[in-house]
């Protein structure tokens with residue numbers, strides 16, 4: 001009797017867990033479904049060729065153009081600046097944490113990094129607008145109040161913890177035997193770190209880079225606050241521009257009626273963004289898996 | 297014969313724990329010296345003192361001296377990198393770098409700043425030949441070393457150690473992860489290596505010690521119980537504990 005009761009309980013728990021897993025899959029599928037549907041609707045009215053090649057994005061004006069390139073340029077530029085900041089600093093921090101820091105230092109710094117990653121991005125946004133931009137303007141008088149440089153740098157700072165923490169995980173997982181092998185050949189500590197551990201952890205490190213890039217591409221608040229809202233096909237980091245994400249926020253917050261072409265642009269832009277981050281995440285996943293295959 | 301290492305009153309500690317208790321003996325040049333003893337008796341600790349590999353262990357300490365070519369390798373004015381270049385090491389678990397076979401062999405040279413292709417090519421062929429693996433890999437030098445079998449990986453690690461032209465090669469249970477055929481190949485190789493190198497090999501396999509070595513040291517609980525010619529150790533040991541161990545009565 002007791003056994004039977006236990007069995008039913010186990011089954012119920014299993015069923016509940018399965019149902020919640022199923023629910024989250026359905027929700028995700030639903031979101032992607034809506035995204036696809038609205039994008040499809042959008043392309044009934046705008047040709048894909050115009051979307052991909054037109055150099056102007058002015059869906060909110062009377063003279064409407066639907067070229068996604070300016071938004072992508074904005075995303076590309078801010079992301080590139082972020083990566084330029086985050087890559088070297090993140091990697092150097094990871095090397096330090098994995099190869100040089102004492103266990104105690106590592107056990108203090110790693111959780112601190114994770115807290116840094118938990119700061120709401122809106123804080124970073126105002127940090128860029130009200131703190132970093134004015135400082136930069138002292139050195140670069142031409143810098144506009146809204147620009148790509150300052151949010152790019154701040155996004156870089158924001159993703160340093162991701163890159164440092166994940167790269168450190170990858171480097172820490174490199175077997176001690178490899179380090180010993182190098183030391184036994186007369187390698188110095190720095191050579192072991194840069195010429196054995198980093199290459200050995202390469203796919204894990206690359207995965208962290210790509211996750212960082214993906215994070216920067218999808219980042220919204222920082223760029224919406226500090227980069228401006230002017231779609232502009234440029235690679236000049238000193239002028240206002242708009243990223244894909246910032247555009248989506250702009251329209252979502254406005255009073256665009258459902259069903260209009262302006263409304264549908266959100267989904268088309270979102271679809272473009274989704275495609276990019278999706279591919280990046282797949283690559284990152286694949287790299288991580290490859291890394292695991294080598295060492296486990 | 298000349299002495300390579302003169303070990304004098306060596307004591308080793310992991311934190312407060314004493315892992316070697318007053319070990320003294322000489323290791324001769326161009327001979328194979330085996331270190332045997334039950335698991336945990338300090339074999340690895342001892343052999344890792346010879347190239348200061350234990351420096352990497354936090355809290356590790358030694359007292360006493362190890363003279364190599366007359367100089368104490370633990371004295372302050374010794375460059376540990378220099379020591380490790382002269383004294384190569386092969387580990388229990390094959391540990392090739394996740395690079396090509398070629399890059400594995402030349403790693404020790406590259407970190408010394410030697411990058412001339414001709415030099416490297418020659419070293420690769422010569423080292424792989426000496427490690428008896430050239431014929432098996434000569435057509436795929438630029439493929440990943442991780443694709444090799446365990447026995448091949450271990451011979452590659454030997455080639456990698458040979459490439460920097462050390463005088464001594466230390467082996468810490470090099471066959472414990474290998475099958476009998478691969479083991480036989482490594483043993484033949486070790487026997488051949490003593491023409492040119494001083495070899496110290498840790499093994500828990502007594503037959504292996506008997507097959508490859510000329511001198512054997514028997515360790516027990518951090519102490520060197522007996523050190524003598526291998527033949528003597530295995531036929532007429534002078535210590536009762538040695539006799540019990542080699543006849544398989546414990547350990």
Ligand SMILES: Nc1ncnc2c1ncn2[C@@H]1O[C@H](COP(=O)(O)OP(=O)(O)O)[C@@H](O)[C@H]1O
Pocket residue numbers: 310313315333334335336337338339340341342353
């Ligand atoms: N890194 C370490 N930290 C603390 N104790 C260690 C460490 N390595 C080995 N020991 C201890 O030192 C003793 C000798 O170990 P080891 O030299 O590895 O023995 P063997 O190679 O003969 O099996 C053992 O009691 C072991 O537990």
Ligand SMILES: [Mg+2]
Pocket residue numbers: 339340341469
């Ligand atoms: Mg051991």
